[in-house]
Amino acid sequence: MVSEATVLRILRDEGLILPDHYQRERRQLAARRKAAFAEDPTGPNQVWQLDFSEFETTSGGTWRIAGCRDYWSKYEHRWHVSPTANQFDAIAAVELALADYEQLFGHPLADACEVDVETGEIKPAVTIVTDNGGPFRSFRFEAFIGLHPELAHVRTRVRSPGQNGSRERGFGTLKYERLYLDEIDDAIMLAKHAEEYRIEYNQLRPHEALSWNRPLEVHLGLADPTIPTFQIQEILPTS
Secondary structure (H helix, E strand, O other), X not given: XXXXXXXXXXXXXXOOOOOOOHXXXXXXXXXXXXXXXXXXXXXXXXXXXXXXXXXXXXXXXXXEEXXXXXXXXXXEOXXXXXXXXXXXXXXXXXXXXXXXXXXXXXXXXXXXXXXOOOOOOEOOOEEEEEXXXXXXXXXXXXXXXXXXXXXXXXXXXXXXXXXXXXXXXXXXXXXXXOHHHOOOOOHHHHHHHHHHHHHHHHHOOOEHHHOOEOHHHHHOOOOOOOOOOOOOOOOOOOO
């Protein structure tokens, strides 16, 4: 009679058993293929995902929230709240993200860009990923990107919302875990609740997708999104 462990060992030695991480790597590869960017980001401030999301207050007003979300660290940059979702609002959201970067790192994003040794041109540091909505196809938005050599802009394929999935999930979390639970009467209250949640989300909450690290820690390079840093309880001997 051969034990199950012996059978498993023989199959593994013959290469007939897939490694434990095989399915996880396949899912990650599929996610990268669905993404709009060709190369998988290897750190923060390489890909920011931008979009709008609507919210109706109890007084009947409908407001649009716009914000950039870092693909690598899941860090949420500051929100832009407006009754409209046009090219000016899209630009305002990117400007808030650039200001947030400068506050966090102590220098403008442009200072972190590499320079092409042959042409002397600045290489973009961050790719802004959006859908194909009108604000992101507008001449004014593209002109704004053109004035910022530290930025590049990529739009997702038509009818492919999954390519901006991280941004959409971020909005869903904001709504279901905070906004839908509160009585929000107007835009001032909406902005206040959204900002309070953004701080909690970035700085206080461990995230399973980041190996239980916090987005701000990963964004600042203080933690690796694949390595947990929480304290492990130590069981001491009883004698």
